[in-house]
Amino acid sequence: MNWAIATVLGAGHLRPASGTWASAIAVGLAVAAYQAGLAWLVPVGFVLATVAGFWAVPGYLRTSVDQDPSEVVIDEFAGQWLALSFTVIPLWRHGVEDMLFAAWPAWVAPFLLFRLFDVWKPWVIGRADRMGGATGVMLDDLWAGLFAGVGSMALAGVYHGVVEPWLR
Numbered sequence: 437m438n439w440a441i442a443t444v445l446g447a448g449h450l451r452p453a454s455g456t457w458a459s460a461i462a463v464g465l466a467v468a469a470y471q472a473g474l475a476w477l478v479p480v481g482f483v484l485a486t487v488a489g490f491w492a493v494p495g496y497l498r499t500s501v502d503q504d505p506s507e508v509v510i511d512e513f514a515g516q517w518l519a520l521s522f523t524v525i526p527l528w529r530h531g532v533e534d535m536l537f538a539a540w541p542a543w544v545a546p547f548l549l550f551r552l553f554d555v556w557k558p559w560v561i562g563r564a565d566r567m568g569g570a571t572g573v574m575l576d577d578l579w580a581g582l583f584a585g586v587g588s589m590a591l592a593g594v595y596h597g598v599v600e601p602w603l604r
Contacts, residue, residue, distance in 0.1 A: 458509035515581030522585030
């Protein structure tokens with residue numbers, strides 16, 4: 437069970453860049469849920485993935501030589517869904533029906549920003565990563581997800597508040 441959760445059913449073994457693959461799968465599932473009218477699954481999925489990750493990763497790490505193995509991607513999955521929650525919830529509340537094509541920046545921006553923050557690891561993200569152990573594995577991606585979500589909202593605010601009115 438620890439393996440299935442920690443590697444997101446084996447997605448962590450996809451190469452190269454297992455974290456990017458996991459993030460892309462999380463985005464695809466989130467967009468599919470949204471398109472199916474189940475947008476609420478994204479923030480609920482974030483909570484469930486986070487809880488499951490904090491439960492499964494310690495057990496997985498006990499069997500691993502590496503303390504942050506690349507195949508452990510539940511942290512990317514949870515962080516990506518946190519980032520997407522920042523755009524999914526407002527779209528849903530505003531009645532936007534098509535996230536895939538009509539509101540594509542709502543999934544592209546969180547994906548790109550999350551990957552940027554996860555790789556770059558500025559400030560508290562890097563500190564969390566250096567903690568090591570299951571807490572460090574999970575926490576750096578949750579911070580990256582928070583930064584990506586806030587960054588996505590900031591970009592949306594600039595576009596809708598400054599650029600879009602100027603284009604009219």
